Amino acid sequence: MFGWLRRRLPPPQIPESLWRGVLRDYPFLAARSPAERERLREMSARFLQDKEFNGVHGLEITDETALAIAAQAVLPVLHLGLSWYDDFVGIVVHPGEALARRTATDEAGVVHQYDEVLAGEAMDRGPVMLSWSDVKAGGRLAHEGYNLVIHEFAHKLDLRDGAADGCPPLRSAHGRQAWLTVLREDYDRFREQVVMAERFGAEAPWLNAYGATDHGEFFAVACEAYFVNRERFAREFPRLLALFDGFFQPAA
Template sequence: MFDWLKSRLSRPDPIFDPSWHNILNSGFQHWSTLQPDELARMELLVARFVHTMRWEAANRFELTEEIKVMIAAQASMLLLGLDIDEWHDVTSVIVHPSNVRLRGTHSTGAGTFTTSPRVIAGQAHYQGPVLLSWAATRHGAKFPDRGQNVVYHEFAHRLDMLDGTVDGTPPLDDVDAQQRWVDVCTTAYDTVRAEGSPVLRDYAGTSTAEFFAVATEVFFNRPLDLCEHEPALYRELRIYYRQDPAARHRALAGGTPPAP
């Protein structure tokens, strides 16, 4: 029964092509913020993603090496500080050239549903595929200051799904960490729904699951703003992801990293 594990351990790690640095340095702004030890782990994660993930192109779209590398790098950013090396339960990544128009009944949050068509840039299915728009993926990677990143968003959903419940609370270390997470996120979620937020877009108030996904986007894309407006939320995300994007930004600007 352990033959599959022996086979996995005996296989050499996929190789990160050095030419991918050119793709990532020009198209993925966060790549240049990483320290050497972070880059070493990211190279391993990206290579595994590119070579072991099942890729599917929608609408006769051509999947290039650039597309695969860009998606792999953004998905891998979420795993950089975690004790997770692969997205084992993602069955495939389905890439569309642009946003997708869906029909049928779907939830609008708060227990309400609609049959109106909707346009999406991504979608994560429990123990299934992740659907992504390449146009949205490329834009989010190139312009992080705008706060949105469809890859971060959909793969945050997949982290949320790891415990079998899509509730905005990913698997945490212990009961105390879970309670602190729930307390902090519930307060921030309720505030977004009641008053809005200067840093979290309104979609974060759709559900607790969407709150976590949107908060993850802002944590990586606008960390200094999140530190300023939602310091408790930033702290919980920093503890969970074991990364400090605000420190990276301050270091690049020649400032002092924030205290733990």
């Protein structure tokens, strides 16, 4: 109720001590330029104003909890704008991993039900679910290219056109085809590395093997690494680096 009024009010100022704590806990945020950090702070305040956080299973959503999630979620759209996240409001935070009941139908038409363990989930035009223990790990696991918040919010970008295919909405069909060509070629190379490691004991690739699931998951896993460990990502995926730079950091 009165959501239109809420959006028109100026966002609250983030206390300095609270902001310094987030930069301390997530060094890849502190590593941004002064101008980017200031923009990140302003957009995080607006994000906190527009979204609704809900803790479950006894988890209390503190100011620190909400800001840690907001600042990391804003990073992918720092130069794109918060309108990319205007298709949802709710963010559900579990203390740890959650069980999701799934239903699948096999080729014979038999319906199977099973439980899937999730650290996070982004629903098309719906809420985002996050494991707080995994959110907190984002600061210390940046060297591995791991970040749950960026992963799930990358899915939200990918899903803007309704297809989880690893390509967010682009302005032209030509741009989309060029994007998919690079992404799919790098995905195929990465998937082969994962298969070789799992089946034949070859050296495991740097990125999380979950990225070999499909193109959408590869995009989300690659986005994690791109934002939290750009130097290593540049060595591993130079073509994706150029592709992502053109999208996430468009020229003024």
